[in-house]
Amino acid sequence: MSIFNLYFEIGLKHITDLVGYDHILFLVTLCAVYSILQWRQLLILITAFTIGHSITLALAIMNIILIPSKIIEFLIPLTILITSVTNIFQKGTTVSAKIHKLKYITAMFFGLIHGLGFSNFLRGVLSSEENLFKPLLAFNLGLEAGQLAIITCFVILLVIFNKILKVNEREWNLFFSGAGFGISTVLMFERYPF
Numbered sequence: 001m002s003i004f005n006l007y008f009e010i011g012l013k014h015i016t017d018l019v020g021y022d023h024i025l026f027l028v029t030l031c032a033v034y035s036i037l038q039w040r041q042l043l044i045l046i047t048a049f050t051i052g053h054s055i056t057l058a059l060a061i062m063n064i065i066l067i068p069s070k071i072i073e074f075l076i077p078l079t080i081l082i083t084s085v086t087n088i089f090q091k092g093t094t095v096s097a098k099i100h101k102l103k104y105i106t107a108m109f110f111g112l113i114h115g116l117g118f119s120n121f122l123r124g125v126l127s128s129e130e131n132l133f134k135p136l137l138a139f140n141l142g143l144e145a146g147q148l149a150i151i152t153c154f155v156i157l158l159v160i161f162n163k164i165l166k167v168n169e170r171e172w173n174l175f176f177s178g179a180g181f182g183i184s185t186v187l188m189f190e191r192y193p194f
Helices: 001-018 017-033 036-062 069-088 097-128 133-164 169-189
Strands: none
Touching: 001 017, 001 097, 001 133, 017 036, 017 069, 017 097, 017 133, 017 169, 036 097, 036 133, 069 097, 069 169, 097 133, 133 169
């Protein structure tokens, strides 16, 4: 197996591993407020998150940014909590262009935090590599592929619940955002670093 394929697979497995469900929960919460018709904006949003976590992942792996893992592990559920609260207070069932731009910036910023979380895992895996570019690129592409798979499953469920079972999008948003709020609150208490 090539180095590229190895790290692509590591990235894919890392994001889809249910043990690290906090990243999956963030993605689901981030997407909960979007309607089926806004799938393009949703892809842009996920790309913003990827850009953010790719930047800090690279900087942390190269030891340019070093933040204690206890703080990062606390901040990750905080990003879920903030996303959940903004979703719950969102008026209507579609995201306006103005709100979408704000969500794009927020997703990129929160991606910076999640990238630091990914770096704690990846730093140990990459310790034996001399050249970091190819493995880091492959890992990020694996993460992106995994994120797209998660979002695809989420959108398929949305279509089933919305079009077939007639669950309206506001209820869908409240269910997933409420779950994100509850789980992230518990995680924050468990991971409180001070």
